[in-house]
Amino acid sequence: MYQRFTVKSIKVNEAENLIILTFAYDIDEDTVNDSSITVSETSGTKQPLVFDKVKVDGPVVALHYQGILVNTEYTVTVTKDILSIMGDPL
Secondary structure, eight states, X not given: OOOOOXXXXXXXXXXXXXXXXXXXXXBOGGGOSTTTEEEEESSSOOOBOOEEEEEEETTEEEEEEXXXXXXXXXXXXXXXTOBBTTOOXX
16 A cells, blocks of 8 residues: 655654654655754744754654743644655655
8 A cells, every 4th residue: 555755743742842753654864954844933933943953763753952932832844855765755
């Protein structure tokens, strides 16, 4: 059965300032950077947050940010620059 290369889930771990994205396939970790995934406040400043650590483990990408505010809504933008390990774009 064919499954499109998509983002399957987004989870936030507020205690550790982590945003965890799970994709349908394993990720090419060289394509994960601050321009292929951005996180910014939904209202107010649209300045993207800068993540300081990235961990790619198969289909899971964990982004560690400094300064995520509790009870603040953020928008996560994932571009087609992210590729699977087979070279499939989103």
